[in-house]
Amino acid sequence: MVLAGFQNPSAGTVHINRPFSYVFQNPDHQVVMPTVESDVAFGLGKLNLSLDEVRSRVSQSLDAVGMLSYSQRPIQTLSGGQKQRVAIAGALAEASKVLLLDELTTFLDEYDQMGVVKAVRNSVTASGEVAALWVTHRLEELRYADGAIYMEDGRTIIQGDVSSISRFIKRKQARYFGHFEL
Structure with missing residues (x-):
């Protein structure tokens, strides 16, 4: 905004x-x-x-x-x-x-x-x-990006290449949902 x-x-x-x-x-x-x-x-x-x-x-x-x-x-x-x-x-x-x-x-x-x-x-x-x-x-839209920024509550948590951001998000989801492989 x-x-x-x-x-x-x-x-x-x-x-x-x-x-x-x-x-x-x-x-x-x-x-x-x-x-x-x-x-x-x-x-x-x-x-x-x-x-x-x-x-x-x-x-x-x-x-x-x-x-x-x-x-x-x-x-x-x-x-x-x-x-x-x-x-x-x-x-x-x-x-x-x-x-x-x-x-x-x-x-x-x-x-x-x-x-x-x-x-x-x-x-x-x-x-x-x-x-x-x-x-x-x-x-899934990340695969079309050149880079990415992950934000929470309006703050940048991590930024970088798409694969790094995807791994970060998957680890975060795994912790949230338990030990399920996503």
């Missing part, structure tokens, strides 16, 4: 590269326009771009998340995962350098979870200029 600017830090300072975009956990809190194309273009109104530049950015960002063929579809006809990809496309269209992603897969079935995870991963690796900070409780 501090990184997104919704809360002030209780101590210290936070610096984040701009532009950045926050993608909400529930896509229905973010998608606001009647069609996919108009929703992705919505945030570009503040940038004073030509119509050709807007069209180009919308097409490129929808293509990056696998939703280009849906550009004329009404938003209300999309699945949760498709709406989530539209929200991500809107962030990409704004040429965001940092994507703050809040539990994107929470309300999604397994198919849409993977679609969203792959859309983010493809967006980050394709440009090489976009970083994604992904908040999740789903440990």
Whole structure:
């Protein structure tokens, strides 16, 4: 919440590269326009771009998340995962350098979870200029990360490579659940 600017830090300072975009956990809190194309273009109104530049950015960002063929579809006809990809496309269209992603897969079935995870991963690796900070409780999503931070009560407990964090969490779970092998 501090990184997104919704809360002030209780101590210290936070610096984040701009532009950045926050993608909400529930896509229905973010998608606001009647069609996919108009929703992705919505945030570009503040940038004073030509119509050709807007069209180009919308097409490129929808293509990056696998939703280009849906550009004329009404938003209300999309699945949760498709709406989530539209929200991500809107962030990409704004040429965001940092994507703050809040539990994107929470309300999604397994198919849409993977679609969203792959859309983010493809967006980050394709440009090489976009970083994604992904908040999740789903440990299986760690396999798509370059690194991880484990937090409790708003405090960093451990940070590092994914395998180290996964081992730490599994040991913690084993202590919590007893001596079962997880």
